[in-house]
Amino acid sequence: MAIKIGTEQFTERVDNGIHDDFMRGAVASAQDGMSMKRKAATTEDLGNWEEWRNHGEEIRQHVLKYLDYYLEQLSENVAKLGGHVFFAQTKEEANEYIRSVVQKKKAKKIVKSKSMMTEEISLNPMLEEEGCEVVETDLGEYILQLDEHDPPSHIVAPALHKNREQVRLVFEKKLGYTKSSNPEELAYQARVTLRKKFLAADIGITGCNFAVAETGSFCLVTNEGNADLVTALPKTQITVMGMERLVPTFEEMEVLVSMLTRNAVGQKLTSYITVLTGPKEELDVDGPEEFHLVIVDNGRSNILGGEFQSVLQCIRCAACINVCPVYRHIGGHSYGSIYPGPIGAVLTPLLGGYDEYKELPYASTLCGACTEVCPVKIPLHNLLHKHREVIVEKEGKAPVSEKLLMKAFGLGAASPTLYKIGSKIVPAAMSPFISGDKISKGPGLLKAWTEIRDFPAPNKERLRDWFKNREKGEKS
Amino acid sequence: MKVTIFATCMVDMFQGNVGKAAVELLERLGCEIEFPESQVCCGQPAYNSGYVKESKEAMKRMIETFSDAEYVVSPSGSCAFMFNEYPHIFAGDPVWEIKAQTLAEKTYELTQFIVEVLKIEDVGASFEGNVTYHTSCHMTRLLGVKEPPMILLQNVKGLKFTELPGKEQCCGFGGTFAVKMAQISEQMVDEKVRHVEETGVDYLVGADAACLMNIGGRMERLGKPVKVLHIAEVLNSH
Numbered sequence: 001m002a003i004k005i006g007t008e009q010f011t012e013r014v015d016n017g018i019h020d021d022f023m024r025g026a027v028a029s030a031q032d033g034m035s036m037k038r039k040a041a042t043t044e045d046l047g048n049w050e051e052w053r054n055h056g057e058e059i060r061q062h063v064l065k066y067l068d069y070y071l072e073q074l075s076e077n078v079a080k081l082g083g084h085v086f087f088a089q090t091k092e093e094a095n096e097y098i099r100s101v102v103q104k105k106k107a108k109k110i111v112k113s114k115s116m117m118t119e120e121i122s123l124n125p126m127l128e129e130e131g132c133e134v135v136e137t138d139l140g141e142y143i144l145q146l147d148e149h150d151p152p153s154h155i156v157a158p159a160l161h162k163n164r165e166q167v168r169l170v171f172e173k174k175l176g177y178t179k180s181s182n183p184e185e186l187a188y189q190a191r192v193t194l195r196k197k198f199l200a201a202d203i204g205i206t207g208c209n210f211a212v213a214e215t216g217s218f219c220l221v222t223n224e225g226n227a228d229l230v231t232a233l234p235k236t237q238i239t240v241m242g243m244e245r246l247v248p249t250f251e252e253m254e255v256l257v258s259m260l261t262r263n264a265v266g267q268k269l270t271s272y273i274t275v276l277t278g279p280k281e282e283l284d285v286d287g288p289e290e291f292h293l294v295i296v297d298n299g300r301s302n303i304l305g306g307e308f309q310s311v312l313q314c315i316r317c318a319a320c321i322n323v324c325p326v327y328r329h330i331g332g333h334s335y336g337s338i339y340p341g342p343i344g345a346v347l348t349p350l351l352g353g354y355d356e357y358k359e360l361p362y363a364s365t366l367c368g369a370c371t372e373v374c375p376v377k378i379p380l381h382n383l384l385h386k387h388r389e390v391i392v393e394k395e396g397k398a399p400v401s402e403k404l405l406m407k408a409f410g411l412g413a414a415s416p417t418l419y420k421i422g423s424k425i426v427p428a429a430m431s432p433f434i435s436g437d438k439i440s441k442g443p444g445l446l447k448a449w450t451e452i453r454d455f456p457a458p459n460k461e462r463l464r465d466w467f468k469n470r471e472k473g474e475k476s
Numbered sequence: 477m478k479v480t481i482f483a484t485c486m487v488d489m490f491q492g493n494v495g496k497a498a499v500e501l502l503e504r505l506g507c508e509i510e511f512p513e514s515q516v517c518c519g520q521p522a523y524n525s526g527y528v529k530e531s532k533e534a535m536k537r538m539i540e541t542f543s544d545a546e547y548v549v550s551p552s553g554s555c556a557f558m559f560n561e562y563p564h565i566f567a568g569d570p571v572w573e574i575k576a577q578t579l580a581e582k583t584y585e586l587t588q589f590i591v592e593v594l595k596i597e598d599v600g601a602s603f604e605g606n607v608t609y610h611t612s613c614h615m616t617r618l619l620g621v622k623e624p625p626m627i628l629l630q631n632v633k634g635l636k637f638t639e640l641p642g643k644e645q646c647c648g649f650g651g652t653f654a655v656k657m658a659q660i661s662e663q664m665v666d667e668k669v670r671h672v673e674e675t676g677v678d679y680l681v682g683a684d685a686a687c688l689m690n691i692g693g694r695m696e697r698l699g700k701p702v703k704v705l706h707i708a709e710v711l712n713s714h
Contacts, residue, residue, distance in 0.1 A: 011659075018663055325646045329663035363657060365650025365664075366524060367613035388526030398526065409522045410530030413485075414537050416514040423489050438696065448655040452662045453693030459492035463483050466496060467511040 005151035017330035037266025060313035077216025081278025091121035107202035113227035114138035115207025153332025204234035208241035237288035263317035320370035342370035361387035480545035553615020591624035602633035
């Protein structure tokens with residue numbers, strides 16, 4: 001699975017998304033609600049939000065610039081605390097290391113808190129192959145896991161596409177749940193079931209919102225407190241992080257956590273912000289006896305230092321997803337990737353290749369809503385455009401008919417003479433398609449346009465001719 | 477004041493009324509208008525589709541065309557923004573970067589020019605009608621022109637204004653997006669049309685001919701009675 005979700009082609013996925021009325025209603029109301037909450041959380045009592053964005057960008061760019069230094073500092077500090085650090089260049093290496101820990105511990109029961117990185121490396125299928133029972137403890141992820149591993153459609157709210165009735169049905173089928181679709185009752189059921197899983201788990205696996213290089217700590221942000229139990233109860237803990245997800249000190253962590261929660265869920269702080277430093281010490285009453293930090297590259301080194309480096313600034317807040325007008329109508333699954341929306345359309349082709357994901361950079365009007373909200377100022381719409389340039393000019397993956405058309409455009413638009421002749425014959429060339437003052441069924445590129453909209457008939461007199469004739473009139 | 481009109485290819489060929497209104501309006505405000513014959517397309521359709529090499533030829537032509545202009549004014553936020561992108565596109569080019577920079581610095585969107593350069597907030601227009609306004613993405617987010625069209629519309633006598641719900645959302649045009657991703661574009665423009673209808677206005681006004689052609693074309697196909705006008709046409713009514 002890795003980052004890929006589903007087996008359908010892009011157009012089929014989009015078609016499914018567009019015809020999923022419930023999902024679209026849920027996404028639209030979530031987007032509308034979120035954008036109000038985000039605006040309030042980023043403007044009220046914070047002073048100048050643009051300055052915060054500049055600061056966020058500065059922190060992330062600094063970390064990327066000195067990534068080798070901070071990674072070394074982090075791993076040294078984790079090791080000093082008695083933790084184990086493993087650098088995985090590929091998802092296979094990450095999985096093999098985690099497999100070896102599982103085997104050594106003879107672990108059978110594993111609880112996880114939400115982690116996109118473990119989705120990216122397809123950790124769960126490997127663990128299940130090892131005969132382990134793996135339980136996702138984030139409520140959204142838990143629902144999806146119960147529902148035959150339905151993939152996430154949003155990086156912060158993975159089950160956004162499901163309503164409570166659908167959740168009730170899943171619980172009824174998988175847990176023998178008999179009560180109503182009241183969210184409180186549903187949550188209670190999840191709480192009772194999950195509590196037993198936490199208590200029985202051999203290993204807890206977490207993702208990582210930010211690791212702090214100076215102290216060897218790492219930080220998890222949740223609203224459910226599940227990450228606290230995942231890290232407090234099992235004797236062994238494995239934390240899996242993308243290699244770019246770190247900050248120099250607690251000072252920068254505080255800034256970024258605040259920006260993350262305000263942008264992700266419109267909250268000043270989430271209910272739980274958990275910071276853990278190494279395995280359990282002598283006087284600690286809980287926490288893991290053994291701690292493993294798996295730092296995953298999985299293609300990130302290739303992005304570093306290149307024209308797409310700024311995508312690694314991402315703090316996974318999903319603000320771009322929550323404002324994207326394309327995501328609004330097609331939903332997360334249409335992207336065919338665990339990373340949907342604008343950030344997904346930029347990141348996915350870099351991690352999963354253009355062959356599989358060449359449509360994604362075009363699934364944007366370049367409206368810039370994503371760039372406008374990004375708290376760490378990733379120029380997302382510029383990066384989408386950059387992908388198009390790479391697809392056309394380096395990868396040569398554009399359709400032949402489009403290439404010819406653009407070649408003609410290059411010639412025509414660059415030459416005033418050709419443009420003048422071309423624009424002059426437009427009315428005549430289009431005349432078979434014109435009725436009244438519009439075109440309702442056009443040829444070529446206009447065909448797709450006129451399938452749903454009218455196109456104006458060309459001016460009988462071009463503006464330039466009107467202007468010239470008018471000047472002549474004035475002079476005579 | 478001498479103003480050189482950057483009409484845009486869309487307006488030159490398909491939306492003549494918009495160009496005429498812009499020319500007449502600026503003349504009424506005391507400007508002397510020039511229309512260089514050698515102007516072509518700004519290159520945006522090819523550029524945004526990833527054909528940077530092809531589009532650069534059109535860009536160079538435009539840079540040369542407007543090299544002598546004092547002010548370049550366009551009735552399109554998106555195309556004016558494209559001129560602002562030229563210096564980034566030619567970054568590092570020993571010949572064209574500086575020329576592109578010069579062009580970008582003297583280029584204005586129509587309402588921006590009226591408010592920021594001419595320092596006029598009331599153009600003396602009167603227009604009887606209920607109006608809503610579509611804030612185009614490139615004009616507001618990328619060019620950063622938000623206030624000028626609102627200031628000018630507020631001062632039009634007789635005009636009754638209703639804000640468009642979801643005004644920050646893209647209309648689904650996106651250049652070749654409208655035909656490449658036609659199915660998604662349809663959903664986006666349909667939501668925009670629903671929002672326009674919710675306002676109950678008679679006129680939808682905007683400052684970008686392309687967005688208006690998208691929303692207007694869809695409304696016409698659906699038989700909606702709302703009329704579509706470019707802001708230049710409203711400001712030129714008196």
